[in-house]
Amino acid sequence: xxxxxxxxxxxxxxxxxxxxxxxxxxxxxxxxxxxxxxxxxxxxxxxxxxxxxxxxxxxxxxxxxxxxxxxxxxxxxxxxxxxxxxxxxxxxxxxxxxxxxxxxxxxxx
Amino acid sequence: xxxxxxxxxxxxxxxxxxxxxxxxxxxxxxxxxxxxxxxxxxxxxxxxxxxxxxxxxxxxxxxxxxxxxxxxxxxxxxxxxxxxxxxxxxxxxxxxxxxxxxxxxxxxxxxx
Numbered sequence: 001x002x003x004x005x006x007x008x009x010x011x012x013x014x015x016x017x018x019x020x021x022x023x024x025x026x027x028x029x030x031x032x033x034x035x036x037x038x039x040x041x042x043x044x045x046x047x048x049x050x051x052x053x054x055x056x057x058x059x060x061x062x063x064x065x066x067x068x069x070x071x072x073x074x075x076x077x078x079x080x081x082x083x084x085x086x087x088x089x090x091x092x093x094x095x096x097x098x099x100x101x102x103x104x105x106x107x108x109x
Numbered sequence: 110x111x112x113x114x115x116x117x118x119x120x121x122x123x124x125x126x127x128x129x130x131x132x133x134x135x136x137x138x139x140x141x142x143x144x145x146x147x148x149x150x151x152x153x154x155x156x157x158x159x160x161x162x163x164x165x166x167x168x169x170x171x172x173x174x175x176x177x178x179x180x181x182x183x184x185x186x187x188x189x190x191x192x193x194x195x196x197x198x199x200x201x202x203x204x205x206x207x208x209x210x211x212x213x214x215x216x217x218x219x220x221x
Contacts (some may be wrong), residue, residue: 004151006151034195042211043113043214043215044152044199044201044212045211045212045215046208046209046210049208051208086151086152090150094157094164094165095140095142095157095159095164095165095203095210096154096157096165096167097142097150097152097154097210098154099144099151099153099154100151101149101150101151102150
């Protein structure tokens with residue numbers, strides 16, 4: 001079955017500390033993975049996607065097919081990073097996205 | 110702002126009723142997807158439309174149906190509402206040849 005697991009509902013870190021938001025997936029095909037973010041009182045928006053291998057707002061994520069993971073990382077957290085983060089899997093050849101349950105990141109001053 | 114709008118913002122219905130939710134996306138966004146987001150959960154894919162044809166569906170019963178119109182607007186219809194249908198309903202549109210989904214603000218439905 002296709003599934004995305006985000007094991008942490010809440011992650012609190014201090015400003016300047018490293019951040020790692022975990023995401024594991026289950027999918028038999030070739031996955032396309034994304035991270036979406038929702039800031040307070042804003043709509044859900046794309047943060048980054050594995051295929052472009054980019055760094056957005058200092059965040060990076062590497063697809064590890066062996067561990068079926070796509071963890072989101074940032075070396076130094078900022079207060080403005082506080083938000084809800086969702087990992088999503090897109091099944092190949094479609095626009096069907098499977099979202100995880102989300103992790104709320106709180107960056108403390 | 111991406112220009113994706115949804116109406117109404119909030120809605121209260123009773124069990125057994127029918128509801129229509131609306132989404133308006135930007136010109137050139139020929140793909141629209143609808144999601145249900147229950148409290149504390151991630152969005153769940155309901156279905157997707159491309160150029161007025163349904164081209165993908167999640168694990169939702171047939172009482173969830175949709176329409177897409179040539180003017181880049183779309184509807185989600187839910188018949189025979191159940192209490193568990195209470196959720197935030199999101200639409201997301203995607204421009205042709207792009208990866209990025211642009212989400213609307215959602216419609217919060219409460220079924221009593």
